Amino acid sequence: MKITLFFSVKFLLFLLVFLWAEIGLAIPAEEIRKMQTGLQGKTTGEKIALFAERFVGTPYDEDPQGEYVSKAAIVADERVDCMYLTFRAVELALSHTPEEAIQIALEKRFHSRGIFQDGRVMNYEDRFQYAEDMIESGKWGRDVTGEIGRTIRVKGTRGRDFCEILPLREVKQGMKKLKSGDIFFFITPPEKRKINECIGHIGIIKIEEKPAAKEIYLIHASGLKNKGGSVKKILLQDYVSRMPFVGVKISRFD
Numbered sequence: 001m002k003i004t005l006f007f008s009v010k011f012l013l014f015l016l017v018f019l020w021a022e023i024g025l026a027i028p029a030e031e032i033r034k035m036q037t038g039l040q041g042k043t044t045g046e047k048i049a050l051f052a053e054r055f056v057g058t059p060y061d062e063d064p065q066g067e068y069v070s071k072a073a074i075v076a077d078e079r080v081d082c083m084y085l086t087f088r089a090v091e092l093a094l095s096h097t098p099e100e101a102i103q104i105a106l107e108k109r110f111h112s113r114g115i116f117q118d119g120r121v122m123n124y125e126d127r128f129q130y131a132e133d134m135i136e137s138g139k140w141g142r143d144v145t146g147e148i149g150r151t152i153r154v155k156g157t158r159g160r161d162f163c164e165i166l167p168l169r170e171v172k173q174g175m176k177k178l179k180s181g182d183i184f185f186f187i188t189p190p191e192k193r194k195i196n197e198c199i200g201h202i203g204i205i206k207i208e209e210k211p212a213a214k215e216i217y218l219i220h221a222s223g224l225k226n227k228g229g230s231v232k233k234i235l236l237q238d239y240v241s242r243m244p245f246v247g248v249k250i251s252r253f254d
Helices: 003-021 029-038 044-054 082-094 099-110 131-137 168-174 234-240
Strands: 151-157 162-167 185-187 200-208 213-223 230-233 246-252
Touching: 029 044, 029 082, 029 099, 044 082, 044 200, 044 213, 082 099, 082 200, 082 213, 131 185, 131 200, 131 246, 162 168, 168 234, 168 246, 213 234, 230 234
Parallel strands: none
Antiparallel strands: 151 162, 162 246, 185 200, 185 246, 200 213, 213 230
16 A cells, blocks of 8 residues: 555656646746845856756747747746747846846847737737847847857858858867857858758857866757757757857857
């Protein structure tokens, strides 16, 4: 009887964990508030990295245009893609309350400014749909690509003749210059672009001081639309060694 009860409890716990992974859970506002208070004194970059890390394990958003867009929502933390993860980590890092984070989102996610009425976003057609537009807007940090290493030019898209990027070898050589919270925009090889954009993925850097050495991690929503995945934290060296991209652009909040 005791053995049966023991395995029943174990099965129930497993089922709860499984359901959490499948359904996802929004981050409670009170937890966000506590994190924001506890992170006072940290740099903006450190805050961005820590909020990004909070999403590790969150299921990947399989909605082709993003669940937050389909729902006309600002907060949709249950499932995230790489762009929403970047949006949310930065917005939470720059704000002091969950409510202020919404106001920052309305300023940053859009070419102009978001309109939020009756709990819904009214103008998501004005959102940043292409990550290269995020960089050029200046709303998502300062472009520090050329400060990390020697850049090269690859073919551009959408009226741009070229895109100036940090190639793989320079990424590896420039890792010591990276900071927590740096935003990595990964560049798709021109011959493999299926849609009209240079940037195929986005991730956030987190640097940890360990007794032996400094470790540099990439936090990113790892997955594919209609195929699933989750937010993962992986050593940057491991990721760039096998990534399908030709290089990166990097932005930073000083």
